[in-house]
Amino acid sequence: MEVFLIRALQLILCFSILILLHEGGHFFFAKLFKVRVEKFCLFFDPWKTLLRFRPKKSETEYCLGWLPLGGYVKISGMIDESMDLEQMKQPAQPWEFRSHPAWQRLLIMIGGVLVNFLLALFIYSMILFCWGEKYVPLDQMSKGMQFSTEAKALGFQDGDILLRTDKGAFKRFDSGESVSAVYRSLSSAEVVTVLRQGKEVDIKMPAEGLNMINMFRSVPPFVSVWLPARIVDVLPDSPASQAGIRKDDRIVGFNGVPVETWTDYHVQLQKLSDSLVDAPTDDSLAARHVTVMVSKAGASRVDTLQMMLTPQLKMGVAEASVYTMYQPVTVNYGFFESFPAGVRHGVEVLKGYVNDLKYLFTKEGARSVGSFGAIGSMFPSVWDWQRFWEMTAFISIILAFMNILPIPALDGGHVLFLLCEIVTRKKPSEKFLERAQTIGMLLLFALMIYAVGNDILRFIFHI
Secondary structure, eight states, X not given: OHHHHHHHHHHHHHHHHHHHHHHHHHHHHHHHTTOOEEEEEEEEEEXXXXXXEOOTTOSOEEEEEEEEEEEEEEETTOOSTTOOHHHHHSOOOTTSGGGSOHHHHHHHHHHHXXXXXXXXXXXXXXXXHHHOEEEOBGGGOTTOEEEOHHHHHHTOOTTOEEEEETTEEOOBOSSHHHHHHHHHHHHHOSEEEEEETTEEEEEEOOTTOOOHHHHHHSSSOSEEEOOBOBEEXXXXXXXXXXXXXOTTXXXXXXXXXXXXXXXXXXXXXXXXXXXXXXXXXXXXXXXHEEEEEEEOTTSSOEEEEEEEOOTTSOOOEEEOOHHHHSOOEEEOOOHHHHHHHHHHHHHHHXXXXXXXXXXXXXXXXXXXXXXXXXXXXXXXXXXXXXXXXXXXXXXXXXXXXXXXXXXTTSHHHHHHHHHHHHHHOOOOOHHHHHHHHHHHHHHHHHHHHHHHHHHHHHHHHOO
């Protein structure tokens, strides 16, 4: 429950910041061009508003909704998610959106996306300024990588150190974005160069490339850092603590299967999880009672321990990581140096995200679509400000890109119609805009229902 609350609070804080600033972008340009904003709402408020107030001499009401799926500004004289059609039947007023030139309306509509994108670049810059860039150079991971059966069939071997592809050199493989970048490069590479026992070896990749989602989802994954199954810490009162496991012990077996690395251990956990999907309650309880073989720290013995894993199949230990095994490098940035570096990083993140969208139209990609459950799970289980701001910047970039897509009901849909108006000098009819808004909203609701359904399935069946 504690982990859930920490992730939920991070998600709500992240969304609150991004929604306020996104809607603030629309609000800023509307006010700049003297367009009336009737309502500024954080979160949606169907049927009930939690909090509302209107400052003296203000034409805008500020509200707090109860449904944290987004937010909105209600702009006078505009067909939007409020679907206030009665207002549109009245004669146009000078302060209304529809009465202003197309270029002003265009800036009002791109204001939110612009703020989200600039915010992401600013956050990335400030992360580099405050914490620097900490990473383990991939070519210094002396123990190398661990590969799946599919990877080994292509010519990779456990212990290989990834150096480069025909498209460029690898730099790091120690965080979410850097891991995605490595997988992205591998999936489209023609040749991959690895360091094997001190010699460079070229591995030819399939001409048709590899499916990156399948590479990620395979158990074990296509490639992972070779990390011994050494225990960094043990949580108090956890199954591991009660069984007698201590810090620096090493897991060498799980239910009779030899284990050398944390990847080996997670493969066995996944097999156990798969076996529990349709198992009756009594069988599930029995399956959670596992046998773990542990090499004791500072002693030349192996203990065979019995323990009952938690319902989430956890034993309550902190695993060895890249940073506990290797000495990281830290690159510090001055205040002014951080901005070009942050911009470069943000642009690379956006390019990677756009590149990966092609998988959305595959069966595997459709299954990976998620909503708040999937996004919330990306936040750390303990409060980490650096990771929080990294996730906030990443989600801000996603929101910027998704909102600018030319889909009715999104900012990009309005932008598309405004660009057509500027080019043709002919304004679409309000009836057309009304129908487009309705269709767009139905599509978005359908996508949301599908994404929430995927979250529920993942929670129930651990898929």
